[in-house]
Amino acid sequence: MTEPVIKIRGLSKTYRTNWKFKRFTALDNLDLDVGEGEILGFLGPNGAGKTTTFKLMLGLIYPDKGSIFFSGQDSKNINTRADIGFLPENPYFYSHLTAFESLDFYGRLFNISKKQRQNRIDELLLLVGLEHARNRQLRKFSRGMLQRVGIAQALINDPGLLILDEPMSGLDPMGRKEMRDIILSCRKKGKTVIFSSHILSDVEMICDRVAIIFGGKLQEIVHVNDILDRDIRNWEITVKGFTPELAAYSEKHGFDTIQTENRVLVKIDNEEQAKLFLKEMEKNNAALVSFGPKRDSLEDIFIKKAKQERA
Numbered sequence: 001m002t003e004p005v006i007k008i009r010g011l012s013k014t015y016r017t018n019w020k021f022k023r024f025t026a027l028d029n030l031d032l033d034v035g036e037g038e039i040l041g042f043l044g045p046n047g048a049g050k051t052t053t054f055k056l057m058l059g060l061i062y063p064d065k066g067s068i069f070f071s072g073q074d075s076k077n078i079n080t081r082a083d084i085g086f087l088p089e090n091p092y093f094y095s096h097l098t099a100f101e102s103l104d105f106y107g108r109l110f111n112i113s114k115k116q117r118q119n120r121i122d123e124l125l126l127l128v129g130l131e132h133a134r135n136r137q138l139r140k141f142s143r144g145m146l147q148r149v150g151i152a153q154a155l156i157n158d159p160g161l162l163i164l165d166e167p168m169s170g171l172d173p174m175g176r177k178e179m180r181d182i183i184l185s186c187r188k189k190g191k192t193v194i195f196s197s198h199i200l201s202d203v204e205m206i207c208d209r210v211a212i213i214f215g216g217k218l219q220e221i222v223h224v225n226d227i228l229d230r231d232i233r234n235w236e237i238t239v240k241g242f243t244p245e246l247a248a249y250s251e252k253h254g255f256d257t258i259q260t261e262n263r264v265l266v267k268i269d270n271e272e273q274a275k276l277f278l279k280e281m282e283k284n285n286a287a288l289v290s291f292g293p294k295r296d297s298l299e300d301i302f303i304k305k306a307k308q309e310r311a
């Protein structure tokens with residue numbers, strides 16, 4: 001069996017507080033596996049411990065307990081980091097450098113040859129849509145443009161694993177779509193991606209699984225489709241030719257009905273009942289316009305969980 005690209009076991013981190021001997025637990029006994037070529041969304045409210053986890057993975061801070069392995073190798077071995085690309089939450093750049101110079105600087109840190117750096121930078125500027133701003137100083141860049149330089153910087157060493165802290169922040173809807181496409185193109189190339197985001201619709205669109213963390217504790221790791229299917233509460237049926245008999249049937253069974261111009265939307269919170277209603281429609285010669293589950297979005301589910309957690 002192949003080793004997961006990321007394997008985290010019993011990872012805990014406390015920080016000092018202003019109170020003398022008191023420590024604050026930012027991460028509590030985290031276990032997490034991420035497989036090759038997977039896109040994992042790391043979700044949690046502010047202060048949940050996402051950035052702390054990323055910093056621990058990168059060796060920027062040290063854990064109190066626990067271990068991290070990258071493709072079977074202990075992360076204490078600094079060579080493991082050569083295959084990681086990282087986009088921090090607030091990337092810092094030398095603003096007097098141009099986009100090209102900045103990426104060239106990061107390429108040098110990885111000892112990439114001059115020729116390779118030039119090719120790679122050309123490719124990356126194209127990928128992130130900044131080829132027009134190649135020779136512009138970063139201080140003249142917008143927040144969204146800087147975020148693109150950040151992702152290009154994270155990819156400069158052609159890493160197998162990408163760790164992205166809030167990659168969509170500061171981007172407009174078009175920029176977010178492009179960032180999603182970049183992440184998907186990374187997966188296509190076999191890269192593994194873990195990223196945190198508060199924009200749950202983005203997470204829903206591109207992740208295979210999500211790990212949900214609250215107060216430093218992992219709540220669950222689930223496949224996106226499972227979490228969405230699990231919470232189907234309503235079936236929605238749109239009917240043309242809604243008869244008084246169907247109205248009476250709906251009322252008797254407590255279905256919500258919404259009348260629009262020439263059709264009626266019936267909301268039923270039980271699959272069996274929904275199927276029976278379809279039969280009832282047939283009996284009444286009513287036409288089926290649409291039938292489908294009304295799923296909660298990941299955002300609805302996340303907000304519900306956060307409320308439960310606070311209660």
Ligand SMILES: Nc1ncnc2c1ncn2[C@@H]1O[C@H](COP(=O)(O)OP(=O)(O)OP(=O)(O)O)[C@@H](O)[C@H]1O
Binds near residue numbers: 052
């Ligand atoms: N250096 C530090 N010293 C003390 N406390 C810290 C330190 N860094 C983080 N914390 C605390 O640890 C907790 C987790 O912080 P972390 O930055 O990991 O959260 P996060 O999930 O990334 O939040 P956000 O979504 O706001 O970025 C927070 O309560 C934070 O205040």
